Amino acid sequence: xxxxxxxxxxxxxxxxxxxxxxxxxxxxxxxxxxxxxxxxxxxxxxxxxxxxxxxxxxxxxxxxxxxxxxxxxxxxxxxxxxxxxxxxxxxxxxxxxxxxxxxxxxxxxx
Amino acid sequence: xxxxxxxxxxxxxxxxxxxxxxxxxxxxxxxxxxxxxxxxxxxxxxxxxxxxxxxxxxxxxxxxxxxxxxxxxxxxxxxxxxxxxxxxxxxxxxxxxxxxxxxxxxxxxxxx
Numbered sequence: 001x002x003x004x005x006x007x008x009x010x011x012x013x014x015x016x017x018x019x020x021x022x023x024x025x026x027x028x029x030x031x032x033x034x035x036x037x038x039x040x041x042x043x044x045x046x047x048x049x050x051x052x053x054x055x056x057x058x059x060x061x062x063x064x065x066x067x068x069x070x071x072x073x074x075x076x077x078x079x080x081x082x083x084x085x086x087x088x089x090x091x092x093x094x095x096x097x098x099x100x101x102x103x104x105x106x107x108x109x110x
Numbered sequence: 111x112x113x114x115x116x117x118x119x120x121x122x123x124x125x126x127x128x129x130x131x132x133x134x135x136x137x138x139x140x141x142x143x144x145x146x147x148x149x150x151x152x153x154x155x156x157x158x159x160x161x162x163x164x165x166x167x168x169x170x171x172x173x174x175x176x177x178x179x180x181x182x183x184x185x186x187x188x189x190x191x192x193x194x195x196x197x198x199x200x201x202x203x204x205x206x207x208x209x210x211x212x213x214x215x216x217x218x219x220x221x222x
Contacts, residue, residue: 042199042214043154058209090153097142097203099210101153 003027004102006091012108019078021105023091025071032074033058033092033099034066036085043090049074081109122219129187131216133200138181140202144210145174145185147196154199157185187218195220 003026013019023032033048035058045058047066055066063085065077078085086109092099123129135143141162146154160167160174160183167174173186183200197217201210 043201043212045209048209092153098144098156098159099146099154101155103153104151 004091004093004100006089006102006105008105009103010106012110013081014110015082016080019081019107019109021076021089021091021107023074023076023102025074025093027093027095027100028071029093029095029100030071031094032068033094034064034074034076035090035092036060036087037090037104038087046076046089078107081107083109085109119214120217120219122221123190124221125190125192127190129185129190129194129218131185131187131198131200131218133183133185133213135181135183135200135202135211137202137204137211138178140204140211142203143174143176143183144201144203145172145183146199146201147194148199148215149196157198190218190220192220192222194218 005024007022031050034046035043036046037043044060046060046064047055047058049055049068052068052071055068067075087107089105089107091102144159145157147157148154158169158172158174160176165176171188175184187194195218197215199215200213203210
């Protein structure tokens with residue numbers, strides 16, 4: 001398995017609180033991605049990174065920010081969590097096109 | 111916008127039979143297609159990919175067929191096994207854009 005670790009794996013929080021999810025890779029891949037997965041929607045791209053400090057928005061970026069200060073870490077932050085952000089979040093990495101996914105982080109916003 | 115879709119949300123197949131999972135795509139400029147398998151509680155895993163200059167590609171027990179004329183992609187799984195139970199996603203990519211466009215997924219159920 002590709003060396004991708006997501007943390008936390010499960011989190012329950014309240015509306016309005018900040019939340020940060022972390023993705024750590026040991027593969028030295030250039031590209032990193034954050035997706036959310038919801039029933040009926042498949043995987044939707046939130047943000048992605050194509051290098052250290054180089055990030056761009058995906059199709060559902062509103063309410064999310066990201067940072068990548070070093071190659072191995074890609075952080076996803078919800079500044080003020082809302083119930084609509086209850087989802088399973090997946091980090092992915094790639095170099096040549098094929099994506100390798102982490103195990104997912106289940107976030108519940110009450 | 112452009113999207114990748116699937117014909118059937120659920121597919122039930124007898125163990126040992128062949129499975130065919132279909133996918134329609136709408137962006138004729140897409141040049142790279144991937145199939146992923148997602149087991150319950152896990153992240154998607156790469157199965158097989160195909161570029162637009164090919165019509166067919168085979169892997170271990172899996173074959174992907176690409177029909178650019180009708181913008182259709184299919185995944186064939188030979189001799190389906192219980193371990194094949196999962197949700198299968200197709201995804202497409204265009205040129206140097208590293209973003210994938212994902213379909214909603216097809217759940218494959220194996221009947222004993």
